[in-house]
Amino acid sequence: MVGSETTYTPIAMPKRKWEVHPGRNKFYCNGRIMMARSTSVFYFTVGLIVITMGLFFGFDCPYLAENLTPAIPIVAILLFLFVMATLLRTAFSDPGVIPRATPDEAADIEKQIEVPNPNNPTYRPPPRVKEVIINGQTVKLKYCFTCKIFRPPRASHCSICDNCVERFDHHCPWVGNCVGKRNYRYFYMFILSLAFLCVFVFACVITHLILRTNEAGSFLDAIKQTPASIIEILLCFFSVWSVLALTGFHSYLTASNLTTNEDIKGSWSSKRGENNYNPYSYGSICKNCCGVLCGPTHASLMDRRGVVVPEIVTPDSTTGSGQPSPQNYGATTFTEPREPDEMNDTKEDNSKTNLTLVTTVDSNNIDAVCNETIAATSQPTSPIVNEMTPVSQTSLVFPTVNHLPVVVGGETEENNRNNVMHPLSPPPPGAHPPVRPFVKHSISQEMDTLEEDSAMGLVKLSTV
Amino acid sequence: MLSQPGTEFNMASSHHPQNQVLDNIPRQVTSKVFIQRDYSEGSGVKFITKFPTDLEGKIEHSTFQDTIEKLNSMFAEAEEVGSRSHCEGCLACLTGYTIFLCLPTHYQKCLKRIARFVQEQNDTIYVPRGLMITDPMERGLRVIEINILRQDT
Ligand SMILES: [Zn+2]
Numbered sequence A: 001m002v003g004s005e006t007t008y009t010p011i012a013m014p015k016r017k018w019e020v021h022p023g024r025n026k027f028y029c030n031g032r033i034m035m036a037r038s039t040s041v042f043y044f045t046v047g048l049i050v051i052t053m054g055l056f057f058g059f060d061c062p063y064l065a066e067n068l069t070p071a072i073p074i075v076a077i078l079l080f081l082f083v084m085a086t087l088l089r090t091a092f093s094d095p096g097v098i099p100r101a102t103p104d105e106a107a108d109i110e111k112q113i114e115v116p117n118p119n120n121p122t123y124r125p126p127p128r129v130k131e132v133i134i135n136g137q138t139v140k141l142k143y144c145f146t147c148k149i150f151r152p153p154r155a156s157h158c159s160i161c162d163n164c165v166e167r168f169d170h171h172c173p174w175v176g177n178c179v180g181k182r183n184y185r186y187f188y189m190f191i192l193s194l195a196f197l198c199v200f201v202f203a204c205v206i207t208h209l210i211l212r213t214n215e216a217g218s219f220l221d222a223i224k225q226t227p228a229s230i231i232e233i234l235l236c237f238f239s240v241w242s243v244l245a246l247t248g249f250h251s252y253l254t255a256s257n258l259t260t261n262e263d264i265k266g267s268w269s270s271k272r273g274e275n276n277y278n279p280y281s282y283g284s285i286c287k288n289c290c291g292v293l294c295g296p297t298h299a300s301l302m303d304r305r306g307v308v309v310p311e312i313v314t315p316d317s318t319t320g321s322g323q324p325s326p327q328n329y330g331a332t333t334f335t336e337p338r339e340p341d342e343m344n345d346t347k348e349d350n351s352k353t354n355l356t357l358v359t360t361v362d363s364n365n366i367d368a369v370c371n372e373t374i375a376a377t378s379q380p381t382s383p384i385v386n387e388m389t390p391v392s393q394t395s396l397v398f399p400t401v402n403h404l405p406v407v408v409g410g411e412t413e414e415n416n417r418n419n420v421m422h423p424l425s426p427p428p429p430g431a432h433p434p435v436r437p438f439v440k441h442s443i444s445q446e447m448d449t450l451e452e453d454s455a456m457g458l459v460k461l462s463t464v
Numbered sequence B: 001m002l003s004q005p006g007t008e009f010n011m012a013s014s015h016h017p018q019n020q021v022l023d024n025i026p027r028q029v030t031s032k033v034f035i036q037r038d039y040s041e042g043s044g045v046k047f048i049t050k051f052p053t054d055l056e057g058k059i060e061h062s063t064f065q066d067t068i069e070k071l072n073s074m075f076a077e078a079e080e081v082g083s084r085s086h087c088e089g090c091l092a093c094l095t096g097y098t099i100f101l102c103l104p105t106h107y108q109k110c111l112k113r114i115a116r117f118v119q120e121q122n123d124t125i126y127v128p129r130g131l132m133i134t135d136p137m138e139r140g141l142r143v144i145e146i147n148i149l150r151q152d153t
């Protein structure tokens, strides 16, 4: 898979982490602002709110302030500012993205999972699920093939943004971002204040029309005086119901400490069984609201503005001798001719393909190293194998998580299929030729075995 | 291309003996141990305190466990839901969530303290024993990475 055409292009400037972020996100202001890739609906939302409020301030407020009370424009401005602040906060924040695992971490997890026989194409790999018990409920932690991690409880992979998001609620195109652990409270306050604003504007505009009708004598004359009010009434009338329904739904979710994702799946619905309850609930409505809306303000895990520190592939990568320095070596753009089969990757449409590859340069290298190692198995004392040893030792050790009940084999068909049918996970292993993650999977197993052997000074040809 | 890294590494080893003074520590890392998250109490940040077998003989069990437990308690403090976080949340809400554009949150302060703690533990305990802890924030709180450094003689 690694052709001789491979070229390294050293990158002169250190990159920020947002520039190499593998998910489908947009960043502005040097990484300070983060959104989903498609933001057109978000601009539509902003436009709708701004236009309605502009008409309201232009055509209704002066009359109402004069004839009723000046409090109306003040309340409207405060509500409008709050709505915009929470909307922008929801749209521009990191929703709680979990950064993808480093190659070493991924290799470590691979080691803990039973590996399928690569020679048997019909073999189905065991479902990758860990089970933990939280407050007496068994929670399954599914493995994410894209992020190479076991997703934490309540996290889910957003198929639109291609990120695992903590306490994933849903992907909201109206705000142009995922809604998750870090921006749920902003989102909730946004729809709550928007509901108030809608009702407020609706009531004010109707009052305005009634007052004008009384003054002018007929409703038609009143409309002729303020034609914009009719537009506002229509806009408010059609949005107020959906906003109110959404606010009610999210109030219920907040009060019971659920996410939209969990509610739709019915994860903790009592219909699933008598003893099924939400293990994350604090016990009372009040505590749940406080916990969800006023809990600690979690920090972003992405460190978007941090500088990319190149992973060092091997301790012996050289300095001097006309070779690239290790820093440059680690952060090279890896332009590799990929086989057509590998192009089924969702990153295909990624305009930042090169940037994406930068982060995977190490795993690519490991693949290359691994192929090399396999090729060199017949000469175990080859210097190449010896030189590879430090790399391999990296994944030799792994922590023991045995005290967590880890289920490797006893998974239901359903979950297995869910994993396979996930839009970002590979197609079933029966597909021919095998696609990338499975290739990688089997290769890394061989690599691990070889690594252990060479580390121990033994040569074993049991694999392949 | 395949042969290139190989030769490169060969040259590296022949021209640069192991005891050469290296300026950045990560280059001396020979292997890594990962301490995974403990989700038994929910999704709060907590790491498994069980002693990893790969550190056997490199550090005392009690010292290691003290470090992890201290880290866990520091994260628990950062994530505590109580009057403090409620005050912070209400204040932020009243200002339209703009106050934290200029003020650091309690959580951020705690993270700074944790980074300092990790640094101090590395300086006093881990690096002299040939180990190095990575700040869990650098790994997105997924794991605590413990690097086993090459023992130069
Ligand atoms: Zn994921």
Ligand SMILES: [Zn+2]
Pocket (backbone or CB within 6 Å): A036, A158, A159, A160, A161, A162, A170, A171, A172, A177, A178, A179
């Ligand atoms: Zn999303």
